[in-house]
Amino acid sequence: MSTFTGIITALSSLQAHMQAMDTAGHNVANVNTLGYRRQEVRFSARGAYPSAGSAQGSMAELIGNGVTIDSIRRAQDEFLNLHFNSTGGELSRWTTAQNALKEIESIMAPGPGFDLGATMDKFWDAWQFLSTNPEDMSARSALRANGIAVASSFRDLVQRLRWSASNIDSTIENTVEEINRATSQIAGLNRDISLALGEGRQPNDLLDQRDVLFQRIAEITGATLITPAGGQPILNLNGKALVQGNLALELTAEPGASGYMEVKWADDGSAVVMQGGELAGKFQVRDQMIPQYLSQLDDMAATLVSQVNALHEQGFGLDNQTDLDFFTPGTNAANIAVDDAILNDVRAIATAAAADSPGDGSMALAIAALRTQPVMAGGTSINQAWQYLYGSVGNDVKVAEDYINSAQLIHDQLSSRQQSISGVSLDEEMAQMVQYQHAYDAAARVLTVADEMLGTIIEQMGVH
C-alpha cells in the first residue's frame, strides 16, 4: 500500500462527489427543459491495488482505493418513448383534423335558422305563396330574391370550404421545411453521438436533444423509429429511411395534379403517404372530407337546378313567355345563379300551365312540391340531403373528438409514466445534494486527518 493511499482515496471521494454535485446542479437547472431526462450518477468502489512488495496475504488486497463514477446514466425507458411518440402522432393527427373540421362546422352551421336548409325552406315557401298569388308582382319579386339567396348561399359555402382547404394547403410548405431542418439536425446529432460513444463517453444531452426531435417528427408525420441490434436508431417514414446515421433524406412540397401541395421525396420524386401526425390530419381534411362535402353540395345544387328548370320550362309567365329556365342550366354549387331572364323581369317567372292564365299558379305549386319529393339520386329530397350533410359534419367533428379524448388519455398516462421515470424532482435533487455535500465534507475531513498523520511521520519522526 502506498504512502499516499489515504490522501488519494479521500481525493477520489472529493472529485466524485463534486462531479455528483455538478450533475445534481445540472438536473436542477434543467427541471423545465423539454425532453430532458434526469441524469443519475453511478458510484462504484475502486478496486484494491495489489500491495507492493508484501507477501500475498489476505489483508492487503482488501483495502479499496476510494470511489469512482462508473457512469452518468440517463433515466429513461426506450419502449415507453416509442409508445409515447406513436400516440403523440395519433393525437396530433386527430387534433389537427378536428381543428379544421370545427372551422368547417361553423361555416356550414352558423346558427339555427341561418343555414342553407333555412334559406331553401324560404325559397320553397316563396313558391307556395306565389302559387296562391301568381299575378302579384311583390310575390314575384320576393321569389326572385329568395332564388338569388339560395344561389348565393350555395356559392358562398363552396367558396368558404375551398378557402378552408387552401388555408390548410398554405401551411404544408412551412411544415415540410420544419421537417427538413429537424432531420438534418438529427443527422448531425447522430454523427456527434456515434463519435462520443466511440470514445467511450456518454453524450446524454445530445441524446435528449435527439429524442425531442424524434418526438417532433413523429408528431408531424407519424414516422416511427427502428433500432437495429447494436446500432443507431433509424427514423422510418412510409417504409423509407428518413434519417439513417449521418444521412437525412429531404422532402419537398410541390403542387400536385389537384392544384394542392403534395409532399414528395426530394431524391426520386415519389409521393410520401403520411401514416399519422399533423400532416396526415391535414391531408385527411383537405383531400377527403372537404371534397366529399363539396361533392354533396354539388349534387344538391345540380339537382335543384335541373328539377326546377324542368318544371319551369313547361310553364308560362305573366308575359306568356315559356320554355325559360329559372336557374342558369348546367350549373353546380360553385356557379349556380338565377337566370338572366328572371333577373331582368319577374313577370317571366313561370307559374301557369298555359298562356293567358294569370290566375293559374299550378306550375308554381308543382315547383313548391319539389320540397318534399325524393328527387336526389339517393332517393331523398333536396332538403333531406342537406339535413344529412348537416348531421354528418357534426358527426365527423364528434368522431374526431372521441379519438382525441381516448388518445389524449393514453398520451397523458404515458407522459406521466415518462415523467415519473425521467423527470427531475427538485425535492429529490435537494436531498441528494445534501448527501453529496456531507460526503464531500467528510472526505475533506478524511484528507485532513490523513495529512496530519503523514505530517507526524514527515515532520516528527527521526528529527533531532
Added chain:
Amino acid sequence: MRISTAMMAHSVQTYLGRATENMFKIQEQAASGLRINRPSDDPTGAQYAAVLRSAQAEVVQYQRNAEEGTQFLKTTDAALAGIVDMVRSARDSALAGAGNGASREARSALASNIEQISNAIARVANSDEAGRFIFGGFKTVAPPFAVNAGAVPPVIYSGDSGIMMFQIGRASNVAVNLPGDQVFNMNGEANPAMPDLFSTLNDLKTALLAGDDAAINTATTQLDDHLARLISMRGEVGSRQQGMELAVNQLSAVEFSLKASLSKTEDADLVKVMIDLQQQQNTYQATVNVAAILSRPGLWARLG
C-alpha cells in the same frame, strides 16, 4: 409512483384546464338556452332539429295558404248570396208580370226592373278579392264580364274555366274558386241545353215588354234551374269553407306539436344547467385550492 416536479405543475395545468373547459361548456348552454349549439354537440339531435325546423316552415306556409283560401271562399260566398237574392227577386217579377192581371205600364216597369237586376248581377260577377277577379277562372287581372247593352248576347264572358288550387297539406290541394262560366252557365258550360243567366234575364225582359206569357213561363223555368244551380254552388263553397277550417285547426295542432318536439330536442333544461354550473364551479374552486397547495415551494426552500 415517483412524482417529478414537472408532473405536479402539469397536473395543476391539466385539471384547471379541464375544470374551466367544463364550466365554459355549461355557460354556453345557459347563455344560449340551447343544449345543441352546433351540430357536433349532438349530431343526431342536430339533424333531427333541422328536420323539425323544415317541417315547421312547411306547416306555417300551409296555414297561410289556408287563411288566404278561406278569405277567397268568404268573398265568393258573399257574392253568391247576393246573386241568389237577386235571381229570386227577378223570379218574383216574372210571376208578377205573367197572366192577364198586369197592365202594359206595370209590365214595362217590371222589364226595366229585370234589366237593373241583370246589370247588378253583372257587377257582382265582376267582384274582386284584393284586386283578383273571383269569377274569371285563371283570368284574374281583368273584369271577366262585359255588359253588351242592347245586343245579343247581353253579357260576354272573357274569363276561362280555370280552377285555382291552394295547397293546405302535403297531399291536399283544394280548389278555392268557382269559374264564372260554371256559375252563370256562360257558353253552356254548366248545362249545354240552357242559355246563360244573363240571356235568360234578357229573354224575360223581352217577354215582359211583349206580354208573351209563354215566353215568360219558359224564362221562369230557366230561372228556377239557374237558382237551383246557384244554391248548390253556394253549398259547395260552404263545405269547402268547413274543410278549410278543419285544416287550419289541424295545422295548428301539428305546428304546436312540432314546436314542442323542437324544444325538447334542442333546448337546454335550465334547471339542470344551473345545477351543473354550480357543481362545476365547486369543482373548479377545489382544483384551484389544491393547485395553490401544490404550488408551494418544496424542500429546496427549506435547506441552506
